[in-house]
Amino acid sequence: MLETPAAHSEPRGVLGAAWSGLAGAVTFLTVVPLGRGGDIRRAAVWFPVVGAAVGALAGGVRAGLQPALGAPVATVLALAALVIVTGALHQDGLADTADGLGVRGDRERRLAAMRDSATGVFGTLALIGWALLMVVVLDQLSALHALEALIAAAAIGRWAALFHAAFSPPARADGLGATFTVGPGALVVGSAVAVAVALLACDLGPGLAAVAAGLAVAGLSVLEVRATLGGRTGDTLGATVALSEAVVCTVLLGVWR
Numbered sequence: 001m002l003e004t005p006a007a008h009s010e011p012r013g014v015l016g017a018a019w020s021g022l023a024g025a026v027t028f029l030t031v032v033p034l035g036r037g038g039d040i041r042r043a044a045v046w047f048p049v050v051g052a053a054v055g056a057l058a059g060g061v062r063a064g065l066q067p068a069l070g071a072p073v074a075t076v077l078a079l080a081a082l083v084i085v086t087g088a089l090h091q092d093g094l095a096d097t098a099d100g101l102g103v104r105g106d107r108e109r110r111l112a113a114m115r116d117s118a119t120g121v122f123g124t125l126a127l128i129g130w131a132l133l134m135v136v137v138l139d140q141l142s143a144l145h146a147l148e149a150l151i152a153a154a155a156i157g158r159w160a161a162l163f164h165a166a167f168s169p170p171a172r173a174d175g176l177g178a179t180f181t182v183g184p185g186a187l188v189v190g191s192a193v194a195v196a197v198a199l200l201a202c203d204l205g206p207g208l209a210a211v212a213a214g215l216a217v218a219g220l221s222v223l224e225v226r227a228t229l230g231g232r233t234g235d236t237l238g239a240t241v242a243l244s245e246a247v248v249c250t251v252l253l254g255v256w257r
Contacts, residue, residue: 017042025050031087031157038052044165044186047158048194051241052201055154058082066143075138075146079131082150090157090245093238094130095123100229107230111171114235132247137249145256149210151201153248156214159194160244162187162235163218169231176234206255213251217244 005222024035028043031048044215062071062078069077083091100114102122138146150241166187170178180191194214198205221240225232 004072013071017205022046022049029089030054030085030182032085041089044162045189045193048155048190048197051154051158051194051201052151052197054085055150055152056147057085058154059150062138062146062150063143071136071143072135074143075093075135078138078146078150079134082154090238090241091127093235093240094242095119096235097233097239098126099123100235101224107171107228110229111233114233124245130242133246133248137246137253140253141256145252148201148206149249149252152198152207152210152252153214153245155194155197155201156210156248158219159190160214160218162190163215164221164225164240166230166239167214167222168225168236171225171229171231171233171236176237177232178235180237181233202252209251210248211257213248214244217247 021044023034023048025044027121029047046196051212058078058081062074063076070195090147096114096119099116099120099122100110102120103110103113138149141149162182165177165180172178195207195211198210201207202210218240221236221243226235229236
């Protein structure tokens with residue numbers, strides 16, 4: 001179950017507010033305790049920036065270890081770094097969402113299944129599928145292209161979560177789905193940052209393809225949760241990130257082959 005960091009006292013000035021938002025994004029999206037946790041209310045615009053940093057870390061592991069260990073082993077270790085630095089936050093959301101959508105019944109039964117701490121068959125299969133797809137895709141890329149793909153995918157994945165939050169209502173009155181809101185301004189700024197990261201990391205054509213892939217996942221995720229769950233939860237936000245990462249990397253593989 002995803003939880004938001006506690007809000008702290010109001011920061012002073014523009015720089016204070018910016019730092020509080022960055023600290024909130026880092027603390028929420030990773031296991032790095034930056035400052036006193038920051039303010040999750042101001043964190044949304046920083047999501048793609050933190051995502052790019054996470055992707056750069058994972059891509060750096062792949063590039064650094066490939067000469068000694070080979071691409072397959074380096075790829076597995078890069079994904080391990082990606083999961084560890086984020087505390088498996090998005091993988092947990094993917095598993096819980098898969099378990100909920102796999103339940104036969106109404107939205108209440110699905111939401112109850114998503115809150116169950118035990119991972120079911122559908123959740124396990126979703127995690128295995130995500131991991132296998134990421135390993136197979138990234139293993140076929142050069143070290144440089146893997147680095148570029150991970151930076152773009154991680155940034156776009158967090159932007160997709162902003163889109164998901166902005167266009168789907170909360171499924172419950174409590175939890176992260178209800179407390180984490182994204183306003184129009186934050187969505188515009190986050191979108192601009194995510195597009196800029198993708199274009200800078202991958203060049204124009206591949207970058208636009210990556211953005212289109214992330215937007216497609218975000219749009220489909222909104223339609224799916226509205227139809228099956230009544231809206232977003234913390235788990236569906238995490239699932240959107242993980243699925244976007246996998247789809248963006250797969251699309252980039254197709255563009256670069």
